[in-house]
Amino acid sequence: MLAIENLVVRYGSILALRGISLEVNEGEVVGVIGPNGAGKSTMLMASAAAIPVAEGDIRFEGETVLKERPEKVVERGISLVPEGRHIFHRLTVGENLELGATTRTDAAAVEEDRARVFELFPILKEYLGTPAGKLSGGEQQMLAIGRALLARPRLLMLDEPSLGLAPVVIDRVFETLEQLRKTGMTILLVEQHAERTLDLADRVYVLRTGSIELAGTPEDLAGNPQFEKAFLGFV
Amino acid sequence: MSETGTSTRLPVGGSLGSLGVRLWPLLAPAGLTILISLLALMGSEVLERKATFMLINMVFVLGLYTFVGNSGVLSFGHATFMALGAYTFAFMTANVRVKNTTLPDAPGFLRDADIATWQAVALAAIVPAVFALIVALPLMRLNGLAAGIATLAMLFAVGVIVSQWQSLTGGNTAFAAIRRETDLYYALVIVVVLMPLVYLYQQSRFGLRLRGTREDLLASRSLGINTVRERTIAWVISAAIVGIAGAMYAGFNGTIDPSQFFLGARSAGGVTFLTIAMLVVGGISSLAGAVVGTIFLSGIAEALREVEKATDQRHITEVVLALILLLTLILRPRGITGGREIYWPFRREQTMRRPAAAPSAAGTSE
Numbered sequence: 315m316l317a318i319e320n321l322v323v324r325y326g327s328i329l330a331l332r333g334i335s336l337e338v339n340e341g342e343v344v345g346v347i348g349p350n351g352a353g354k355s356t357m358l359m360a361s362a363a364a365i366p367v368a369e370g371d372i373r374f375e376g377e378t379v380l381k382e383r384p385e386k387v388v389e390r391g392i393s394l395v396p397e398g399r400h401i402f403h404r405l406t407v408g409e410n411l412e413l414g415a416t417t418r419t420d421a422a423a424v425e426e427d428r429a430r431v432f433e434l435f436p437i438l439k440e441y442l443g444t445p446a447g448k449l450s451g452g453e454q455q456m457l458a459i460g461r462a463l464l465a466r467p468r469l470l471m472l473d474e475p476s477l478g479l480a481p482v483v484i485d486r487v488f489e490t491l492e493q494l495r496k497t498g499m500t501i502l503l504v505e506q507h508a509e510r511t512l513d514l515a516d517r518v519y520v521l522r523t524g525s526i527e528l529a530g531t532p533e534d535l536a537g538n539p540q541f542e543k544a545f546l547g548f549v
Numbered sequence: 550m551s552e553t554g555t556s557t558r559l560p561v562g563g564s565l566g567s568l569g570v571r572l573w574p575l576l577a578p579a580g581l582t583i584l585i586s587l588l589a590l591m592g593s594e595v596l597e598r599k600a601t602f603m604l605i606n607m608v609f610v611l612g613l614y615t616f617v618g619n620s621g622v623l624s625f626g627h628a629t630f631m632a633l634g635a636y637t638f639a640f641m642t643a644n645v646r647v648k649n650t651t652l653p654d655a656p657g658f659l660r661d662a663d664i665a666t667w668q669a670v671a672l673a674a675i676v677p678a679v680f681a682l683i684v685a686l687p688l689m690r691l692n693g694l695a696a697g698i699a700t701l702a703m704l705f706a707v708g709v710i711v712s713q714w715q716s717l718t719g720g721n722t723a724f725a726a727i728r729r730e731t732d733l734y735y736a737l738v739i740v741v742v743l744m745p746l747v748y749l750y751q752q753s754r755f756g757l758r759l760r761g762t763r764e765d766l767l768a769s770r771s772l773g774i775n776t777v778r779e780r781t782i783a784w785v786i787s788a789a790i791v792g793i794a795g796a797m798y799a800g801f802n803g804t805i806d807p808s809q810f811f812l813g814a815r816s817a818g819g820v821t822f823l824t825i826a827m828l829v830v831g832g833i834s835s836l837a838g839a840v841v842g843t844i845f846l847s848g849i850a851e852a853l854r855e856v857e858k859a860t861d862q863r864h865i866t867e868v869v870l871a872l873i874l875l876l877t878l879i880l881r882p883r884g885i886t887g888g889r890e891i892y893w894p895f896r897r898e899q900t901m902r903r904p905a906a907a908p909s910a911a912g913t914s915e
Contacts, residue, residue: 337825362771364767364771384770384773385770385773385775386773387734388772389770394771395771395772396767396768398769400765400767400771401765401768402760402761402764402768402769403764403765404760404763404764404834404888405761405764409757409760409761412754413758413772413774416758416773417772418894458768462771462772465772465773500710
């Protein structure tokens, strides 16, 4: 579904990504883990056509997304939940959700999707008229995910959804992702939380200083001493 | 909060009473404006002229709000649109004999133009709107400080052109004998027509998207909002409204010259400073803020002018207005209204508050 090939991204003279390749198949949950500054967010931003790419290609359902305008990428079915949630603080929860459906023209289907989002996050329905900035961090993360779902993505990309949240709340977020996976949603998840990502994902890539260091199923990685030393030991 | 929860949006049904509650953010400022205008009508002729001038400023601030309030991008250049509107109105309505004498080198269709007032007002909206559309191409891509400086550059550039193009505009000499039709009724009708349009735009999906870009550029981009397009729409609507303010002003004063619109030694900030102060003091990001700020500062400015006359001291007004702006920025940066609309005060559940029983699991983060 999504194929990243030899992707190179530069910020000035800094090489953020040094030619990474990665694949996400339909219906799969793929996790990308790695320390701060490994290039995880850069990879997602490039896939959302939000930053320029120096070399390589990103193809979605066979066609490149490079040089596509960001709104066109959303229309084609890729939604990004950015790191730090980025909800619209002074707009109400309802307005935040409405903006999630910016690229849609099928009002009736949007209404159905709204109902589905409320099933997933009943809390959002209660706070519809409340400014989103008044929600707690966990609720804001749910709003950010719900908002992204209203674009009816075929690929949902999440950038560190657990960032800055209490452990109980992180549990809730990952439960939700599990529920989404059961609906057949294709998910590309970037996380620092290695253990939880291993629990959820079908396949995992390990990114470090702009290169993919390891890749495999959670079972493969869990048995890999290099991986255990680097990640699980510290979590 | 109602069952549909979209309580701040325009209603789709319900009784007349609930319609009133829903439209309160529009009805409250509109009612306040009408009330003050009617009170002025009962007073002296001087008071009536002061109120008319307040309404002209209000149209400018409504236009300024449409762009600045919804986009969060500050503009110092809107007086450009006022000037374009004022000169358009002047060319279309000024006495033909006077125009032919004072501007013998201007194109014939401008010298001989003499059209109905409402047509001239419409043209005074269209000309700045077209100009705004053209300058939007480079301007609307800029953010933050760069955008503010660019709008200021636009003001200076057009100011130089208007004041130096002797053969067309008469340069720094006053453009006289403009049809004087702006009185309190006329100004009030324009305000009462424009205010709902400004509110409608704010509540429309275009206005909502633009407010989204104001809140968070990254998020709006990730949702597929085209920031440049949404800003351009507001910029052009805003220019048209401010152009109408220019037409009202020209028809109020009877004569215009560049110093009334552009920054220079004689104008001391003039309309640019005054209108930005009105919007900021009232509250940049709400219609209520635009209206309350205009009324509040108009009242203070007119009172200070009386003090100036009585004490024979000039420029007291500018100094005090600057102080008020400064105090607002320090003590209440979101303005008198806090950048919020005025909601119906008697509703049972407040939309602005969280429901009392907040489920606990999600509430423990951060």
